[in-house]
Structure formats: structure tokens, C-alpha cells
Amino acid sequence: MPYAGTEMSEKPTQGLRHVAFQTEPEKTQRVEYRVIEAIRRGEPVDPSVHASLKDCDGVIEIDSFNLWYGQAQAIYDINMKIPRGEVTALIGPSGCGKSTLLRSINRMNDLIGGVRVDGRMRLNGSPIYAPDVDVIGLRKRLGMVFQKPNPFPMSIYENVVYPLRIDGENRRRVLEEACERSLRSAAIWDEVKDRLKQSALGLSGGQQQRLCIARAIVADPEVLLLDEPCSALDPIATLRIEELITQIAEKYTVLIVTHNMQQAARVSKNTAFMYLGRLVEYGPTADIFQTPALPETEQYVTGRFG
Amino acid sequence: MSRMVGDRVVPAANGARPPGKPLEMRSTPLSARGEPMIWLTGGALVVCLVMIIGLVGMIVTHGMTTFWPRPVEQVTLQDGSVFLGIRTAEDDEPARTLYRTGNRDIGREPFRWVSHADIASIETPPGAVMVEREAWSVWFGVPERAVEVIDGEQRVVAEGYEAVMAYYHAEHASARQRRAEVERLMRQDLGRVNREMERQRLRVRSVELDMQRTDRIGSPMPLPAFVGAAAAVLGLLGVGVAVGRRANGHSVSGRWVRVVRLFCFLGAFIGILGCLLHAPWRGATMTEAELASLRDRTAQREVELQAEYDRILATIREKEAFDARQRLIIVEPTEGRFAPARQIEPDNPIQLSQVVRIVDTNAMGTGQKVGVFLSRWWEFLSTRPREANTEGGVFPVIVGTVMLTLLLTITVTPLGVIAALYLREYAPQGIITSTIRIAVNNLAGVPSIVYGVFGLGFFCYTVGAFVDAGPAPEVRLPPVWWWAGLGTTVAAMIMAYACGVWSRPVPGTEPSKAQIVLRRSGWALWTMTLVLAVTLVVRTPYFTGFFEARAADGSPTFGSRGMLWAALTLALLTLPVVIVSTEEAIASVPNSMREGSYGCGASKWQTLRRIVIPGALPGILTGAILAMARGAGEVAPLMLVGAVKLNQDLPVSGEAPYLHLDRSFMHLGFHIYDLGFQSPDSQAARPLVWTTTLLLLAIVLALNLVAIIIRARLRARLTGSTV
Incomplete structure (x- = not known):
């Protein structure tokens, strides 16, 4: 059991059942929430997945995926494909399991005791949850950025090359090259190039988060997982991160969890809307935001509840 | 706070509110005012400070004035x-x-x-x-x-x-x-000659003892047989690993190589250990003729040494x-x-x-008095005691104290840190772990004399006697039994490891009934392995001690009170402090750091080594400082396990093996007690009690200061405040 007794950054079990749409009665009465009501009753629902994403080239394929924290089920029967080379956003109200789903992809949930999973996930065709998967190797193929910027208490340079160092890479030239390349990709090189040897903790929040992105991409991952990367940042820093996401999306597949609908609309190509651990609707962002298949989705993305 | 009460006067209402009754300060109840509590809490602090300052001030004034020359x-x-x-x-x-x-x-x-x-x-x-x-x-x-x-x-x-x-x-x-x-000349040169004579005598004595031993002769295990046994053990290990791997099914790439390497190292270690203990190359012991010639040579050397002794004496x-x-x-x-x-x-x-x-x-004049004052201080710090410790210096005492403190710190810190790492990071957090944690915390409250008694009984008389002369003849196992025991131990260990591997559930699933049973058997097997291993060591027929000849003459080397055992006893005493503070330090490393590291694809150990331990280092150092301070000030257990009134031989010297951990030593804490209460001339010794106390305070302070400076630097680096 990993670090029990210390605080986890997120406690997905709490309030899972109790989070409901905080809706104004006079507004909601007009719309019939067929899917949402079914989910609330605990019935299985058929997610509305748009045709273009049903048979795309999925870098990550999720197939009947369920997850339990102890006795409480947090994710119900998720089926979706994350298309290669595009930015996909996961949206939904708090506690809907979007972070949990993201963390299941690089098996960060293994670190929490009592987590049980069922179903399949594949990264480029190879199963993620097969018994003989090397979790360490898997995580090296997936870069991850967390909600709160978490640079290590070392120099900027050491932070960026950390994934290479743990692989035993000690050639100075290789490390320096990788460091510069990755910091340039993360659009922070100009700001930190003169102080690479100084502590990363001296950077501002936005810079720290870009540093974390640089750290996540230094080992050239197949997918970049972003878990609400802007939620702890101010609007200007958020803007820069969003620009950065658009930039790195040219090279990497990005899966981003966000609370912010505008952000999803701005940066992502596809959007998945989740509710209480189930996928509700999944389609190209433009469709989700302009012509969603379900009234619930429309209500949510226009901010009428959630 | 008190000002708040006074300031809470209703401001002139600008027509918004009708003017109310003016507030009366006096009507505020006393308990609602700030002052009484400020006085109470501040007063308590003042009382504490006065007592502490009084204590330190008394020690400093008395300690500093002792050596000032007064008029005759x-x-x-x-x-x-x-x-x-x-x-x-x-x-x-x-x-x-x-x-x-x-x-x-x-x-x-x-x-x-x-x-x-x-x-x-x-x-x-x-x-x-x-x-x-x-x-x-x-x-x-x-x-x-x-x-x-x-x-x-x-x-x-x-x-x-x-x-x-x-x-x-x-x-x-x-x-x-x-x-x-x-x-x-007396101490070093005569001492050297004396020790050389003793060495000559012990050499003959150890050969004599070796020849008297009947169980050794005729039962040497030949080297080829030994290599064969080691290879068989290795092969067995290989099979165990292969089976375990197949059944386990989710081994990590590269782990195969690592596991095989680990077991090969283990096998080789056992092999080498066996070779060393059994020493097959030593062959048969000396013949009578060889012994006679050795005696002759020794006698000749003794004559030479005696001549040298007389020569030195003549010079003196x-x-x-x-x-x-x-x-x-x-x-x-x-x-x-x-x-x-x-x-x-x-x-x-x-x-x-x-x-x-x-x-x-x-x-x-004053200048000359200062000169005398300084020269007395120098004498106090740099020379050996005279006149039953009431005069002269405390140099051996300082050396003993500093050595003991350093030794205890370098013993207790790694041990405590590793134990705390396991307890916090690896152990399943359940009732057993909690019980162990509570037990460790309670150990800190055990009176220190208890540790002294334990140290004397276990370290000095049991472990020390074993180091000196090996197991007693009656507990030595016959070689056949011993090797059978070794085989059983290795088998139990392999099975325990296999049980551990097999009982590990696939991540994301619950352990099955069979796996739970396997895990419990694994624990039982590890316990058995441990018990067997300890038994094998304490009952080995192949070890007759490092200082057998001296022990046979009734003069133990490690089998009595000494620096090593004192340091270990104090290490045991301060272990809870280190474990508790390390655990706290590890827990205080933010989880976001760990997650970040895992997210980068770091393994558990890599995360521990590169993120958690460096992050916890200031806290670990705090534990080491506390352990040091407690250990340096401890007297009661030392009286039992090694501190003596007078030992002119320092625990360090220029003579091999340079570090004499078997020697008893002098210690400032014990020295204070000795000066104050055991001195034949207590009036003369009393001023020295103060100076010695002052010195002890200064040494503890200096040791702490060094550690605190290191910690402050580390902390600054971790928080990025000095960039």
C-alpha cells in the first residue's frame, strides 16, 4: 500500500454519489434528462459516441473499463478510443471520474490501496492491464502533468532530465541536448536558459507548470496526460499553457482533463463528457459544443448546470 | 488582542445608526480581556527562561572562574x-x-x-x-x-x-x-615492547589451543567438496527463481537478470563465508616439532625484547x-x-x-594572570588527569566522549533511517505496523539504565564472548548437523521468497484465498529462516573466536565493557528518536512529489532515493541531532557498559588497528559524576565539576551546531530560498 496515512491529491470516492447537477428548477423542467436520470438511478446507459470517433485510429483504446475504490465503483463501463495525434478533452462535473480515468491509463491508481479494475485498455494495441505489463515501462511511454505544478526540489536542469537520469542516462551532452530541446518545446527555454542550475522552486506557478510539461515530454512519450494542468494558475499563465498545448499537439497525442469548458473548446479537437463515472457523450469538440446529440451535454457545456 | 478590546469603541454613527449606549471598559469581564492570559502564558515562559538561564549562567560563571588565579x-x-x-x-x-x-x-x-x-x-x-x-x-x-x-x-x-x-x-x-x-618513553616505548611480548606469548598459546582441539582435526571439508556444495546451492536457487518467475507471471523486464544476480551474490556470499569459517586452506594444525620450533623462536625473541626493555629503562x-x-x-x-x-x-x-x-x-599583573588562566585551560583540555582526576586535564575524557557520540550517531542513523523507510514506505499499514510503531515510540520512554543492563548482558557478555572465543564447546553442532541446517535454511529462504512472489496479487485485483494463505506461510518461513540462521551462527562448529588465546587466559577482549558495546547500547537507546523523526520527515514529503516521480516512470526505489530521501534529509538530520544530544548526555547505561574512572589508553592511537573499540573509555558525563561523588578529595574536585560540565555543554553544543548548519543548508536548497 503506498504512503497510507498521507493525503492524496484527490479523493475520488468522496461525494461521488452525492454530486448532482445543481440546477435551477425553472430552467431544468423544460429539458428531459433521459440519460442523466438513468445514470442517477444507476442504470447502464448507452453513451452517444459520434461516428467519427467510433472507428478512428486510437492510440489508446478503452474497452468496457470499470474501476472500484474498495467497494465504491468510480468508473462504469467506459468504451472509447483516443485518436492519435489529436488533443482530446475529458469534461464533466467534479467527481465524475475523469481524473480517475486519466490516472488509470498510466496506472497511477495502482499506487492507491484497494483499487480494483475490470475491462481492457490498450496503448498502441498492447494491453495496459495484462498481468505481466511492466508498469514502470508503461509510465515511461506516457508523460503526465498534474493539477498542481510539482517540480522536484532540484535545479531546473535536473528536473527536466529526471526521466532520463532514472533510466541511467548520464552522458552530459545527451542530457543537455534533451534538456534544451524539451524546454524549447515547452516554450520556457528563453525564460530559464540563464538559470538552469538554480532551484526550480524559484519559478512562478505558470513557469513551474511549463517546466513540468517539459519534464513530461523529455523522454518523448507516446501520449501526454494532462490532469487539469491550469486549475492552479492565473488567467495569463493559463493562456500560455493553452498555447503550449496547441503547439505540442503537433507532435504528441494529448489527453487533457479540464474543469473549464472554454478551455476544452479552445484547445481540444475531441471532447468526452462524463457524468458519475459514465461516459455520456463523446465527439468532435465542435459538435459537442455546437450540435450535441444529447440535451444534457448542451446544458452542461453552456454552463446551465454543472 | 488586548488592544482590540480597547479599540472596540463604537465609531461615531454617521446617522446610519442611532447612537447607542457608550461602551464601558470596566464592565468587560476579566476573562474576556486579553491581559490575564498574556500575563499567565508570558509568566510561565519567564519562569522557564529564568531557570534555564540560571542553570547555564551558573555553569558558565563557575566553570569560567575556576582557573582564574586568586591571591595567595x-x-x-x-x-x-x-x-x-x-x-x-x-x-x-x-x-x-x-x-x-x-x-x-x-x-x-x-x-x-x-x-x-x-x-x-x-x-x-x-x-x-x-x-x-x-x-x-x-x-x-x-x-x-x-x-x-x-x-x-x-x-x-x-x-x-x-x-x-x-x-x-x-x-x-x-x-x-x-x-x-x-x-x-614509559607509555609508548615500554608499552610497545610489553605488547609485543604479549603478542608472542599469545601466538604460542593459540597454537597450543588449536592442537588441543579434537573436533577440528580430521574433519576438514576439502575445498572441492565445498565448491560443489556452493554450486548445488546456486543451482537450487536458479531452479527456485525459474519456478517462481513462471508462476508469478508478471515479472518486470530486467528483473530476471537482477534476481539471478542477487541470488548468485547470495550463493557466493554463503560460499565465501563458509570457506572463511572453515578455512580449508589452513590444513592440519602444527605438528609437535613445529610447535617446539615456534617456542624456541618465541623464547629468542623474548630475550631480544627484554634487552630492548632494559635499554629503554636505562634511558629513562x-x-x-x-x-x-x-x-x-x-x-x-x-x-x-x-x-x-x-x-x-x-x-x-x-x-x-x-x-x-x-x-x-x-x-x-592582569596580563600575567590571563596568561596563567589560559595556560590552565590549555592544560585542562590537552593533558591527562592526575591525582585521581582532581587535577590535570580531561583530554582522554573529551576523546572518549566525542568518539562515542560519533560512533553512536553513525551506527544509529543508517539503521533507524532504513527501518523507518520500511515502516513508512513498504510495510502494509495495518494493525501490526501500528503496534510496531507504538512499541518503538514506547522504547524511548524506557529508563536508560535498563538499556545499560541489557547492553552489559547481551552485547558485552554474550556477543562479546562470542566474538572472543566463538560458541561454547557444548553448544557447537556436529558438522553434519550444521550443514544439514544450512541446507534447511537455504530451502526455507527460497520457499519464503517464492511464497512472497506467488502471493502478490495482480495489481487491480483482490488477493485470492490461496494467496493469503501463501503470504502467511511466507511470513512463517521467513521467521523460520531467521531463527535457523541465528542458530547456525551461534552454534557453528567452525568458529573459535578472534581472540581465543586471550579469552582462554581469562582476559577478554570484546567480552567485557568497551567502546563498541557502549556505542551500540546508546544506538539502541536513541533508535526510537531517529525512527520517529525519520518517519515524520518521510511523511512530510508532499505526495505530489512522489506522484510526479512515478509519473516520470520512476520505480519505487528510484523515487525513494531521488525524491523522498533527499526531501526528508533535514528531518532525518534532526533525528540524528536529537540522538546525538541524548547519547552524549547519557551516563547511567555507560557506567555499566564501558565508561571508567580512569583509562589512560585512548580509544584511538597510532598503533594498529588504530581504533581500539574494545577498550573502555572515559566519558564527560561519567567524569562529572566521578568528580562530584567518587572523588577522594571532593573539595579539590568541586571546581572541576563545573568546568567539566561547561565542557560537556560546549561539546554537545558544537556537535549540534555542526549538524544544524548542515541541516539549514539542506533546507534552504530544498525550499529554493537560496537561488
């Missing part, structure tokens, strides 16, 4: 008798003064309470001096003559106070140097004879007797080389 007073009593002395204490009721009067070797009381009513007059005659001597404590008197005795004839070289002091200043340094040389005698020429006649006023060289030779005046220092305070 000539006191004439009402009955006409006269004596010289220095004031050391005063009493108000009845009004009296304690004088240090010295001159113990001619039957005087060295300390004397004098009632003020009895005193006729007090003078400070410029000729009166205090002589600090090598033996028999101080002498008060007036220097009259300096003589040189050649062939029984006394020749006066200086007459009168001024001339004698001039002679003293001119000749004293070289006389003391000769004296130190004699000391060095010669130097001493030279020393015996220079003598000082320092007369006390009461009966006109001079300071004797020895108590049994009252007619021979004291030798110049026996004088440590003549302090003519009455004729000194």
Missing part, C-alpha cells in the same frame, strides 16, 4: 599560628571562609574553614606562591633557594624569591620537556637522574618545612620537573 593570602590567627592559602568559599552564618591550604604531603589539611572571629590579620605577601605539582596536589610557600644536587652535594644556584623565580622561568620549560620525554633512569639535580626549596611559614620530592623523603626538596606551574599571583 597569609592568614595569622588569634592564637599566633600562620598559614598560606587561597579563598575558595565563604559562609555568612557563621561568618567563615574556606581556605585551600594544600601541603597535604606533610600532614596538613588541604582545605580549612576559618572563622572570621579567629583571624587576627590577612596579608598578601609578594613572595607567597602556589605551586601546582605532579603529585600531592598544591603547595603553598615562599621560594627561598634553588639548588643543584650533584653527587650528593647541594649547590645553591639562586637565593631569594626573585632569583628563584628567575631560575624557574629559565629552566622550567626544558625540565618539563625532559619529564614529558620520560613519560612518552638516566633522564630521571638528570632531573633529580634541579631542586627548589619552597618553604611554608608555619613550621618552615619545604616541599618534599616525595612524601617518604621529607628531607629532599622538590624537583623542578615535578612542578607543573608556580603561580605567584601576588606579584602578577
Whole structure:
């Protein structure tokens, strides 16, 4: 059991059942929430997945995926494909399991005791949850950025090359090259190039988060997982991160969890809307935001509840 | 806070609110005001501070003033008798003064309470001096003559106070140097010859013991057989690993290589250990003829050594004879007797080389007094104790204390840190872990003398005796049983490991019933392995100790009190402190750091090594500091496991093996107790209690300061405040 007794950054079990749409009665009465009501009753629902994403080239394929924290089920029967080379956003109200789903992809949930999973996930065709998967190797193929910027208490340079160092890479030239390349990709090189040897903790929040992105991409991952990367940042820093996401999306597949609908609309190509651990609707962002298949989705993305 | 109450006056209502009743300060109940609690809490702090400052201040004032030279007073009593002395204490009721009067070797009381009513007059005659001597404590008197005795004839070289002091200043340094040389010859050169003789004797003795042993002869395990056994063990391990891997099914790439390597190392380790213990290359022991020739050679060497011994002794005698020429006649006023060289030779005046220092305070300016003060401090810090510790220095005591503290710190820190890492990071957090944690915390509350008793019984008498002479003959297993036991142990270990691997559930699933059973069997097997391994070690037929010959003569080496066991006992005593603070430090490393590291694809150990341990280092150092401070100040267990009143042999020396962990040692804490309560001359020792306490405080402070500075630097680096 990993670090029990210390605080986890997120406690997905709490309030899972109790989070409901905080809706104004006079507004909601007009719309019939067929899917949402079914989910609330605990019935299985058929997610509305748009045709273009049903048979795309999925870098990550999720197939009947369920997850339990102890006795409480947090994710119900998720089926979706994350298309290669595009930015996909996961949206939904708090506690809907979007972070949990993201963390299941690089098996960060293994670190929490009592987590049980069922179903399949594949990264480029190879199963993620097969018994003989090397979790360490898997995580090296997936870069991850967390909600709160978490640079290590070392120099900027050491932070960026950390994934290479743990692989035993000690050639100075290789490390320096990788460091510069990755910091340039993360659009922070100009700001930190003169102080690479100084502590990363001296950077501002936005810079720290870009540093974390640089750290996540230094080992050239197949997918970049972003878990609400802007939620702890101010609007200007958020803007820069969003620009950065658009930039790195040219090279990497990005899966981003966000609370912010505008952000999803701005940066992502596809959007998945989740509710209480189930996928509700999944389609190209433009469709989700302009012509969603379900009234619930429309209500949510226009901010009428959630 | 109190101001808040006073400020809470309703502001002039700008028409918004009708003017209310004016607030009355007096009506506020006392409990609602801030002041009483400020006074109470502040007062408590003041009381604490006053007591602490009082304690430290008392130690510092007494400790610092002890070595300041005080005037030598000539006191004439009402009955006409006269004596010289220095004031050391005063009493108000009845009004009296304690004088240090010295001159113990001619039957005087060295300390004397004098009632003020009895005193006729007090003078400070410029000729009166205090002589600090090598033996028999101080002498008060007036220097009259300096003589040189050649062939029984006394020749006066200086007459009168001024001339004698001039002679003293001119000749004293070289006389003391000769004296130190004699000391060095006696201690080092004679000691070396003595130890060499002892070594020769022990060599013969150990061969004799070896030949008497019947169980060894005729039962050597030949090297090929041993290699075969080691290979078989390795093969068995390989099979175990292969089976375990197949059944386990989710091994990590590269782990195969690592596991095989680990087991090969383990097998090789067992093999090498066996070879070392059994020493097959040593072959049969000596024949009678070889022993006889060894005895001859030893006897020859002994003659040589004896000659060297006599030569050194002759040099010493010669130097001493030279020393015996220079003598000082320092007369006390009461009966006109001079300071004797020895108590049994009252007619021979004291030798110049026996004088440590003549302090003519009455004729000194402040500068000279400071000089004496500093020279006394230097003597205190750099020389060995004399006169049952009441005089001289505490150099061996300082060395012993510092060595012990360092040794205990470097023993306890790695052990405690590793244990805490397991407890916090690897152990499943359940009722067993909680119980262990509570038990560890409670260990910190066990009275330290209990650790002393345990240390004496376990470390000194059990482990030490084992190191000295190996297991007792009656507990030694027959070789066949021993090897069978080794096989069982290895098998149990492999099975325990396999159980551990098999019982691990696939991540994301619950462990099955069978896996739970397997895990419990794994625990049982590990316990069995541990018990068997310990049994194999303590009952081995192949180990007869490192110091067998000495132990056979009844003089234990490690089998009695000593530095090593004292350090281990204190390490045990301070272990809870280190474990608790390390655990807290590890827990305080933010989880976001760990997650970030795992997210980068780091393994658990990589995360621990690169993120968690560096992040916890300031806290770990705090634990080490606390352990150090507690260990350095501990006395009770040391009295049982190694601290002694006097040991001139330091635990470090220039002689192999340089670090003598088997020696008993002197320790400042124990020294304070010894000076205060065990001294034959408690009046003389009392000032030294203060200086020694001051020194102990200073040493603990210095050790802590070093650690605190290191910690502050680390902390600054971690928080990025110094960039």
C-alpha cells in the first residue's frame, strides 16, 4: 500500500454519489434528462459516441473499463478510443471520474490501496492491464502533468532530465541536448536558459507548470496526460499553457482533463463528457459544443448546470 | 488582542445608526480581556527562561572562574599560628571562609574553614606562591633557594624569591620537556615492547589451543567438496527463481537478470563465508616439532625484547637522574618545612620537573594572570588527569566522549533511517505496523539504565564472548548437523521468497484465498529462516573466536565493557528518536512529489532515493541531532557498559588497528559524576565539576551546531530560498 496515512491529491470516492447537477428548477423542467436520470438511478446507459470517433485510429483504446475504490465503483463501463495525434478533452462535473480515468491509463491508481479494475485498455494495441505489463515501462511511454505544478526540489536542469537520469542516462551532452530541446518545446527555454542550475522552486506557478510539461515530454512519450494542468494558475499563465498545448499537439497525442469548458473548446479537437463515472457523450469538440446529440451535454457545456 | 478590546469603541454613527449606549471598559469581564492570559502564558515562559538561564549562567560563571588565579593570602590567627592559602568559599552564618591550604604531603589539611572571629590579620605577601605539582596536589610557600644536587652535594644556584623565580622561568620549560620525554618513553616505548611480548606469548598459546582441539582435526571439508556444495546451492536457487518467475507471471523486464544476480551474490556470499569459517586452506594444525620450533623462536625473541626493555629503562633512569639535580626549596611559614620530592623523603626538596606551574599571583599583573588562566585551560583540555582526576586535564575524557557520540550517531542513523523507510514506505499499514510503531515510540520512554543492563548482558557478555572465543564447546553442532541446517535454511529462504512472489496479487485485483494463505506461510518461513540462521551462527562448529588465546587466559577482549558495546547500547537507546523523526520527515514529503516521480516512470526505489530521501534529509538530520544530544548526555547505561574512572589508553592511537573499540573509555558525563561523588578529595574536585560540565555543554553544543548548519543548508536548497 503506498504512503497510507498521507493525503492524496484527490479523493475520488468522496461525494461521488452525492454530486448532482445543481440546477435551477425553472430552467431544468423544460429539458428531459433521459440519460442523466438513468445514470442517477444507476442504470447502464448507452453513451452517444459520434461516428467519427467510433472507428478512428486510437492510440489508446478503452474497452468496457470499470474501476472500484474498495467497494465504491468510480468508473462504469467506459468504451472509447483516443485518436492519435489529436488533443482530446475529458469534461464533466467534479467527481465524475475523469481524473480517475486519466490516472488509470498510466496506472497511477495502482499506487492507491484497494483499487480494483475490470475491462481492457490498450496503448498502441498492447494491453495496459495484462498481468505481466511492466508498469514502470508503461509510465515511461506516457508523460503526465498534474493539477498542481510539482517540480522536484532540484535545479531546473535536473528536473527536466529526471526521466532520463532514472533510466541511467548520464552522458552530459545527451542530457543537455534533451534538456534544451524539451524546454524549447515547452516554450520556457528563453525564460530559464540563464538559470538552469538554480532551484526550480524559484519559478512562478505558470513557469513551474511549463517546466513540468517539459519534464513530461523529455523522454518523448507516446501520449501526454494532462490532469487539469491550469486549475492552479492565473488567467495569463493559463493562456500560455493553452498555447503550449496547441503547439505540442503537433507532435504528441494529448489527453487533457479540464474543469473549464472554454478551455476544452479552445484547445481540444475531441471532447468526452462524463457524468458519475459514465461516459455520456463523446465527439468532435465542435459538435459537442455546437450540435450535441444529447440535451444534457448542451446544458452542461453552456454552463446551465454543472 | 488586548488592544482590540480597547479599540472596540463604537465609531461615531454617521446617522446610519442611532447612537447607542457608550461602551464601558470596566464592565468587560476579566476573562474576556486579553491581559490575564498574556500575563499567565508570558509568566510561565519567564519562569522557564529564568531557570534555564540560571542553570547555564551558573555553569558558565563557575566553570569560567575556576582557573582564574586568586591571591595567595597569609592568614595569622588569634592564637599566633600562620598559614598560606587561597579563598575558595565563604559562609555568612557563621561568618567563615574556606581556605585551600594544600601541603597535604606533610600532614596538613588541604582545605580549612576559618572563622572570621579567629583571624587576627590577612596579608598578601609578594613572595607567597602556589605551586601546582605532579603529585600531592598544591603547595603553598615562599621560594627561598634553588639548588643543584650533584653527587650528593647541594649547590645553591639562586637565593631569594626573585632569583628563584628567575631560575624557574629559565629552566622550567626544558625540565618539563625532559619529564614529558620520560613519560612518552614509559607509555609508548615500554608499552610497545610489553605488547609485543604479549603478542608472542599469545601466538604460542593459540597454537597450543588449536592442537588441543579434537573436533577440528580430521574433519576438514576439502575445498572441492565445498565448491560443489556452493554450486548445488546456486543451482537450487536458479531452479527456485525459474519456478517462481513462471508462476508469478508478471515479472518486470530486467528483473530476471537482477534476481539471478542477487541470488548468485547470495550463493557466493554463503560460499565465501563458509570457506572463511572453515578455512580449508589452513590444513592440519602444527605438528609437535613445529610447535617446539615456534617456542624456541618465541623464547629468542623474548630475550631480544627484554634487552630492548632494559635499554629503554636505562634511558629513562638516566633522564630521571638528570632531573633529580634541579631542586627548589619552597618553604611554608608555619613550621618552615619545604616541599618534599616525595612524601617518604621529607628531607629532599622538590624537583623542578615535578612542578607543573608556580603561580605567584601576588606579584602578577592582569596580563600575567590571563596568561596563567589560559595556560590552565590549555592544560585542562590537552593533558591527562592526575591525582585521581582532581587535577590535570580531561583530554582522554573529551576523546572518549566525542568518539562515542560519533560512533553512536553513525551506527544509529543508517539503521533507524532504513527501518523507518520500511515502516513508512513498504510495510502494509495495518494493525501490526501500528503496534510496531507504538512499541518503538514506547522504547524511548524506557529508563536508560535498563538499556545499560541489557547492553552489559547481551552485547558485552554474550556477543562479546562470542566474538572472543566463538560458541561454547557444548553448544557447537556436529558438522553434519550444521550443514544439514544450512541446507534447511537455504530451502526455507527460497520457499519464503517464492511464497512472497506467488502471493502478490495482480495489481487491480483482490488477493485470492490461496494467496493469503501463501503470504502467511511466507511470513512463517521467513521467521523460520531467521531463527535457523541465528542458530547456525551461534552454534557453528567452525568458529573459535578472534581472540581465543586471550579469552582462554581469562582476559577478554570484546567480552567485557568497551567502546563498541557502549556505542551500540546508546544506538539502541536513541533508535526510537531517529525512527520517529525519520518517519515524520518521510511523511512530510508532499505526495505530489512522489506522484510526479512515478509519473516520470520512476520505480519505487528510484523515487525513494531521488525524491523522498533527499526531501526528508533535514528531518532525518534532526533525528540524528536529537540522538546525538541524548547519547552524549547519557551516563547511567555507560557506567555499566564501558565508561571508567580512569583509562589512560585512548580509544584511538597510532598503533594498529588504530581504533581500539574494545577498550573502555572515559566519558564527560561519567567524569562529572566521578568528580562530584567518587572523588577522594571532593573539595579539590568541586571546581572541576563545573568546568567539566561547561565542557560537556560546549561539546554537545558544537556537535549540534555542526549538524544544524548542515541541516539549514539542506533546507534552504530544498525550499529554493537560496537561488
